[in-house]
Amino acid sequence: MKTNLSILLLALPLATGLTAKDDSHTNRPHNTEEQGQAQSPAAILTAQVSEIASSPTMSAKSKTKLITNAVRLAITTATAEIKDQEKRLALALELTTAATKAAPQFATTISRAVSSLPAIASIKGAADEIDAAVKNAREASEEPDTANPTHEGRPHQGTHHHTPFNGPGGGEHVVSPSR
Numbered sequence: 001m002k003t004n005l006s007i008l009l010l011a012l013p014l015a016t017g018l019t020a021k022d023d024s025h026t027n028r029p030h031n032t033e034e035q036g037q038a039q040s041p042a043a044i045l046t047a048q049v050s051e052i053a054s055s056p057t058m059s060a061k062s063k064t065k066l067i068t069n070a071v072r073l074a075i076t077t078a079t080a081e082i083k084d085q086e087k088r089l090a091l092a093l094e095l096t097t098a099a100t101k102a103a104p105q106f107a108t109t110i111s112r113a114v115s116s117l118p119a120i121a122s123i124k125g126a127a128d129e130i131d132a133a134v135k136n137a138r139e140a141s142e143e144p145d146t147a148n149p150t151h152e153g154r155p156h157q158g159t160h161h162h163t164p165f166n167g168p169g170g171g172e173h174v175v176s177p178s179r
Helices: 002-019 032-039 041-053 060-079 085-102 104-115 126-142
Strands: none
Touching: 041 060, 041 085, 041 104, 060 085, 060 104, 085 104, 085 126, 104 126
């Protein structure tokens, strides 16, 4: 029951984001960049996959199932009306890349989810292109950001400027109660 509810909760924003008509401007952002991102299937999928992957309360098995379902649903929904195989594969690769960048630790799960979709599996050479897209996205997500390094303003890993207990004779000591 919980799994079905989780899947429904994941699918609802994706389905409404893809089927929403642009006839109501009151609840939509005024900035066209924000508007485009808010409705982009890749942005929606990225948010969903990232949220699932970073959840501290879910098991790895649950995360794998939910990410698989989210990726499959997003690609199936986004490519449902596309008849041209090249365009369908291009959109699937875009969504695959977005999902992999959001959760590179689930790259294999994402690759399998996309490759197993009948609409994608029927395209000649799709499996190889999916594997390459996943590999490139995983490598891109693991590269350090040179424009904004994460260690800026902080000591490098392994350098300790403040440790509360410096060991025997080196500062504060932990005293255990005696009998």
